[in-house]
Structures are given as C-alpha cells and as structure tokens.
Amino acid sequence: MRLFYFIIIFLLLSFQSFSQEKKEFKIIQLVKTSPLKDQQSSGTCWSFATTSFIETEAIRLGKETVSLSPIFYVTPAYMGKAEKFIEKKGKSWFDAGDLTFSVLNGYKQFGAVPEEVYNGIIEKAWQHDHVEMDNLLKAMVTSVGTSGYGYIKPYSWKKSVKAVLDAYIGAAPNAFSYKGKLYSPTSFAREFVGINPNDYVEITSYSHHNFYKKIVLDIPANWNSNKYLNVPIQDFEKIIDAALASNFSLAWDGDASEPNFNFEAGIATLTTDEEKQEITQKLRQITFENETTTDDHNMHIIGTAKDSKGNKYYVLKNSEGNNKQGGYMYMSKKALLLKTISVLVHKDAIPVDIRKKSNL
Structure with missing residues (x-):
C-alpha cells in the first residue's frame, strides 16, 4: 500500500513539473534591455540584477547598450561589510549576498566599468567561482572582529581583505x-552610462512600519541600514504596473526558494492553494514575520505576459544560467505580490499621487 501511494505522489509531482515546463506565454509588454549574463558559482545575484537594471535605464535614456561589470561592485561591497562587521565585533551581517543599494552606492562613489574591460575572472579560471573566496573572507573578518583583544589594526586587515579579493577576482582598472x-x-x-543614482527609490510594503515613509527594513542583508519607501500593497502593485507601462524596469529582491519556483522551467508560482487566495497586506506581513518570505535572490523585472488561460505573469531576467525560457523567469502575479521583498525603480515611474503622499 505504501508503494502504491508513493507511485501516485511521484506521478502527481511529475505531472506538475511536466505541466509547468510545457506552459506557454504570450508577451504583453517588454522593456528594451541588455543581454542576459550568468553569475555562475558566485553569490552576486544582487549585482547582476542591479547592473542589468542600470544597463536598461541607460538604454531608456537613449544611451548606447553596454554590458557593465557586475564584479566591479563586489570589492567595495565586501570592504564595507567587513568594516561594519569588525566595527560591531562580529554582530553585523557578513556574507556573499547583498542588496541593490551596494551597487548604487558603488556607482555613485566609484563609477562603472564595461565587462569586457574587467570581468573578475582571472588566470586559468573559466567562470565566476567565489566559493573559496567567500569562505576565506568570512574566516578572516571573523577572526579579526571577534579576536577579543580590544585593538584592531585597520591598515593590516584592510590590506589583507583587499589582497584576497584581488587574488580571486582581480583589481579593477x-x-x-x-x-x-x-x-x-x-x-x-558619467559620460557613457549617464544615470543619476540619486533618482532611484527602493520600495517595500510591510505594515509594521508607517506607510509613505522612508524606513530601515530589518532584513539580514541590509547591513548598512539602507532606507526603503514603505507603501500599502495596493500602491506597491500600482507602482510596479505603472512603471512597466511607462517603459521603466524594476530591480527585484525577494524569496525564490518556494517549491513552485522552478528555475529550470523558468516559471515561478505559489502552490495551487496559495494561487487561489487573495494576497493581502496581512498575508504579506505574516510571511515576512514567520520568515517564509526572505530576501534570498535578486532578479530584474522587464515586462508582463499571460499564460494560455489569461493569467498575468511578470517577466524577469535571471542571472542563474539558461533554462527552458532562455534564462528568463515568468512569475505569477500572486507570487510577485507575496514573495517580493522590494523593488528598485526610478522615482519618475512612481505615480504622482503616491509621490505626493511620500514627499518624493
């Protein structure tokens, strides 16, 4: 009897996977964007998604298409995280992941570099592979930050951390x-890309903070206490749709670890029961507080589509290699509303009434 039930469950799961892979979409609208890039064995989805967003913004502004180096922002982000971790004696977040803020801050302070000039792949390496580097950096800053001696040698640890980064991803020119x-x-x-990093707003939607205010969102990767504009879920959806309709794309930060986020098939949905329910502010809050919605991945929203039944999907560029959708992800409307932590967008893409309420 157990074998019978196992076979039934296996067939149901296989059918679900097969039906997802065979799902066809009709594109409704796409923002003109740059080609996909693959982050490979690196935890840099945050930089790949945000540089894709910047490339797309440059195209919208009439600039020439360019492939920017996502790895250019890894060193300044790591140096910033290391400094905060050591300053807080190990009580700050330190990992390979990060947020769009680190790319925009890096762009503002250090600029940008074409990928063909600096791609962060050195010597005989053939792809981005940061596993060894990430582990080594974590061990180094943990040793310094939790040494207990009470005296830190900033010139020494900064040189050491920078030397490791240079050894694994090279020094940018x-x-x-x-x-x-x-x-x-x-x-x-300034001259070739041409965006103004001060023109962009990271937007979230959670009820434990005041709406229409800039707030510090308490997620682990927000190591630098960056501020988000917090709006109700109805305005959150309105901003996303209004931006795409006006040819603005959005950088996406959210939870991609759901059972029905099938990266091989290129389709992201909630479970069947979840897709049937209304996605409310309360439900967003519950999943945030019980940590079933976390910020574990970054992608880039570039358009909308419909499946064969007329259900709305959002089209996202993903940096995790090719799949059955050519490297893109089709995310259902309800999955987007529930599993998105935040989106980054140009302030001009935000509807006027929301801008007024938010004093933007």
Whole structure:
C-alpha cells in the first residue's frame, strides 16, 4: 500500500513539473534591455540584477547598450561589510549576498566599468567561482572582529581583505580604453552610462512600519541600514504596473526558494492553494514575520505576459544560467505580490499621487 501511494505522489509531482515546463506565454509588454549574463558559482545575484537594471535605464535614456561589470561592485561591497562587521565585533551581517543599494552606492562613489574591460575572472579560471573566496573572507573578518583583544589594526586587515579579493577576482582598472576613448570608471559612468543614482527609490510594503515613509527594513542583508519607501500593497502593485507601462524596469529582491519556483522551467508560482487566495497586506506581513518570505535572490523585472488561460505573469531576467525560457523567469502575479521583498525603480515611474503622499 505504501508503494502504491508513493507511485501516485511521484506521478502527481511529475505531472506538475511536466505541466509547468510545457506552459506557454504570450508577451504583453517588454522593456528594451541588455543581454542576459550568468553569475555562475558566485553569490552576486544582487549585482547582476542591479547592473542589468542600470544597463536598461541607460538604454531608456537613449544611451548606447553596454554590458557593465557586475564584479566591479563586489570589492567595495565586501570592504564595507567587513568594516561594519569588525566595527560591531562580529554582530553585523557578513556574507556573499547583498542588496541593490551596494551597487548604487558603488556607482555613485566609484563609477562603472564595461565587462569586457574587467570581468573578475582571472588566470586559468573559466567562470565566476567565489566559493573559496567567500569562505576565506568570512574566516578572516571573523577572526579579526571577534579576536577579543580590544585593538584592531585597520591598515593590516584592510590590506589583507583587499589582497584576497584581488587574488580571486582581480583589481579593477583605474583607467581604460573603450571604443577608442580613454575613461576612468567615474568618467565612464558619467559620460557613457549617464544615470543619476540619486533618482532611484527602493520600495517595500510591510505594515509594521508607517506607510509613505522612508524606513530601515530589518532584513539580514541590509547591513548598512539602507532606507526603503514603505507603501500599502495596493500602491506597491500600482507602482510596479505603472512603471512597466511607462517603459521603466524594476530591480527585484525577494524569496525564490518556494517549491513552485522552478528555475529550470523558468516559471515561478505559489502552490495551487496559495494561487487561489487573495494576497493581502496581512498575508504579506505574516510571511515576512514567520520568515517564509526572505530576501534570498535578486532578479530584474522587464515586462508582463499571460499564460494560455489569461493569467498575468511578470517577466524577469535571471542571472542563474539558461533554462527552458532562455534564462528568463515568468512569475505569477500572486507570487510577485507575496514573495517580493522590494523593488528598485526610478522615482519618475512612481505615480504622482503616491509621490505626493511620500514627499518624493
């Protein structure tokens, strides 16, 4: 009897997987964007998604398409996290992951570099592989931050951490030639890319904070206490849809560990029962507080689509390799509303009434 039930369950799961893989979509609207890139064996989805977003914003502004180096922002982010971790004596978050803020802050301070100039793959390596580097950095800063001696040698640990980063991903150039012109990273960002990092707003929707205010969202990766604009779920959805309708894309931060987030098939839905229920502010809050919604992945929202039954999906660029959708993900509307922690968007894409309420 147990074998019979096992066979039935196996067949049901196989049918569900098969039906997901065979699902077809009709594109409703797409924002013009840059080609996909693969993060490979690195925990840098945050930088791949945000640089894709910046590339797309540059295209929207009439600039030439360029593939930016996501790895360019890894060193400044790691140096910042290490400094905070050591300053807090090990009581700050330190990991390979991060948020869109670190890319925008890095862009503002250090500029940008084309991927063909600096890709972070050195010597005989053939792909991004940061596992050994991440483990080594964690051990180093843990040793320094929790040493207990009460005296830290900043010049020593900073040199050591930077040396490890340089050894594994190389040092970014201070000057380079691109399409026949000499640039520094800052002049390249200013002249070739052309976005203003101060024009972007990270938006979330949780009821334990005041709405229409900038708040510090208490998630582990927010090691630098960055601020989000907090809005009700109805406005959260309105901002996303209004942005896409006006040819603005959005960087996405959310939970991609759900059972029905099938990266091989390129389809992300909630469970069958969850897809039938209304996604409310209360439900978003419950899943945030019980940590069934966490920020474990970053992607880039570039459009909308419908399945064969007319259900709405959002189209996202993913940096985790190819799949049956060409590397893209189709996320159901309800999955997006429940499992999104936040989105990054240009302030001009936010509807006027929401901007007024938020004093933007």
